[in-house]
Amino acid sequence: MTDRLLKMAETKRQRVKAGVARRRAKEKRFRFYGIASISMSFAFLIVLMTTIVSDGYTAFATTEIELKVDLSREALGLDSGEIDKKALMQASFRKVLRKALIEEVPVEGRKQKRQLYTFISNGAEYDLRDKVIADPSLIGKTISYWALAGDNFNQFNKGNIKASTPEDGRQFKNNQVEWYNELVKEGKVRTVFNKNFFTNGDSRDAELAGIWGATVGSFYTLLVTLALSFPIGVSAAIYLEEFAPRNRVTELIEININNLAAVPSIVFGLLGLAVFLNVADLPRSAPVVGGLVLTLMTLPTIIISSRAAIKAVPPSVRDAALGVGASKMQMVLHHVLPLAMPGMLTGTIIGMAQALGETAPLLMIGMVAFIVDVPGGPLDAATALPVQIYLWAENPEKGFVENTSGAIMVLLAFLAFMNACAVIMRKRLERRW
Incomplete structure (x- = not known):
């Protein structure tokens, strides 16, 4: 009788021990699943944030090109009369900027000139105009002016457009790369903080668009x-x-x-x-x-x-x-x-x-x-x-x-x-x- 009771107690003890082992195994699996879920979510978050930061940090910088700009009356198309704000609003600032750019990078032919003109943003002429309106004493002088670069030039300078990419697959062509290298050797290119991104409204031009x-x-x-x-x-x-x-x-x-x-x-x-x-x-x-x-x-x-x-x-x-x-x-x-x-x-x-x-x-x-x-x-x-x-x-x-x-x-x-x-x-x- 005693042996039978001992055997039954041992069997019950083994069942309890096996049940405890199963519960502990379930608990370990539950912990593993929880840690794995959290780790996976954290990994996805890191990948997402890394992608956003790697693509977006360059938006806080922009490129400028140094030009020697002739602001004489003749170059701006101003007559000999009094210079006021209305006259300056109609002056040929785009013309003087393009002339200064060709003096830095001499090119011939209409096609090459069009390609070269894309080096300067459309907003550069308005920025120069506002600068002259704020200080009319600049008229008649030749000044050193850092012009905002166009989008393709800006992206190439930042490395977002690769020179190793075949020419057919990029908007910045080989001759433009050569002109860019000439400007860099002469120290005419610099990267600055992109204040336009924080001070401008929306624009069709990416380098001028802001939030x-x-x-x-x-x-x-x-x-x-x-x-x-x-x-x-x-x-x-x-x-x-x-x-x-x-x-x-x-x-x-x-x-x-x-x-x-x-x-x-x-x-x-x-x-x-x-x-x-x-x-x-x-x-x-x-x-x-x-x-x-x-x-x-x-x-x-x-x-x-x-x-x-x-x-x-x-x-x-x-x-x-x-x-x-x-x-x-x-x-x-x-x-x-x-x-x-x-x-x-x-x-x-x-x-x-x-x-x-x-x-x-x-x-x-x-x-x-x-x-x-x-x-x-x-x-x-x-x-x-x-x-x-x-x-x-x-x-x-x-x-x-x-x-x-x-x-x-x-x-x-x-x-x-x-x-x-x-x-x-x-x-x-x-x-x-």
């Missing part, structure tokens, strides 16, 4: 979004959490708010197109319309986060305020709201960061238009930074490829900054009860 117009458009759009979504979202959260009766109507409202947070953003764009443009007849491609659409999209996020912040305030705070004679409105405004505000602000910043990166709803309301001028207000035609990236991504030119990646880097920096602000604000202002 400033889109950045200002995004600023006005987010300004309208913040001005509308924050007070409306916070007010809705306070009402639903503190004042609304618990019935089927409020339950239906809460369900719809949660559902709206999961609605695709393009649906809000269609709503904005139908209501704000077709019915309200607001100006197309204006930040005010974009702000209204993004307000609808970010409201669920702000309401949900604000309600969570209000729920986190202990009931004892409410009971204490009511116990000393405060009305319910005073209790909410003077006690609950200040304590919940850090969480509300955190949710608002996250909602604004989400709105900053949205493209689809803005495409639907016409903010995909080609806008050169920097908008002066929310009612002016504008585009946004994500939409600008979308527009540049459709252009196959080398210059726009690097501009696309450079703009993505700037947008990611803005998003990281806003999310970092949300994290820091939550850490510094949060209260532990």
Whole structure:
């Protein structure tokens, strides 16, 4: 009998041991799968960021060519009369730049001249014109002027166009490479910080295109979004959490708010197109319309986060305020709201960061238009930074490829900054009860 009991106990012990071994093996596999998933995601992120940075860091630099420019009256086509701004606006600055370039690289024939003229950007003549208008004393002199290089010259200097590529497969031909080498030997080529990328609006020329117009458009759009979504979202959260009766109507409202947070953003764009443009007849491609659409999209996020912040305030705070004679409105405004505000602000910043990166709803309301001028207000035609990236991504030119990646880097920096602000604000202002 004793041997039988011992045998049964040993069998049970072996079963328990085998079960523990299986559980530990499952736990190890689960850990392995988790670590493998995280590692794979991290690897994809590194590959993505490496690709963006490697393609986009050159957008922050540009190329200039030094030329000896004759600014005499004869060269500029000015008469002997008084020189004013109107006369300088009509002067032949392109002609003097091309003449200076031919003096540096003598060529013959119309075809070679056309190829040589591409060394200088179309914006160089306007930059020189503005410089002379700002300092009319330059007229009559021969100055040393660093002219902005054209896109192909700029890309070749940066290494984005390779000389090893067969001539048929590149836009920078062999004779242009020889002219480029001559200018480099003479010290006439330099690489400088590309301020145009941060100060200009969009342009057909890649070397002149910048993100400033889109950045200002995004600023006005987010300004309208913040001005509308924050007070409306916070007010809705306070009402639903503190004042609304618990019935089927409020339950239906809460369900719809949660559902709206999961609605695709393009649906809000269609709503904005139908209501704000077709019915309200607001100006197309204006930040005010974009702000209204993004307000609808970010409201669920702000309401949900604000309600969570209000729920986190202990009931004892409410009971204490009511116990000393405060009305319910005073209790909410003077006690609950200040304590919940850090969480509300955190949710608002996250909602604004989400709105900053949205493209689809803005495409639907016409903010995909080609806008050169920097908008002066929310009612002016504008585009946004994500939409600008979308527009540049459709252009196959080398210059726009690097501009696309450079703009993505700037947008990611803005998003990281806003999310970092949300994290820091939550850490510094949060209260532990």
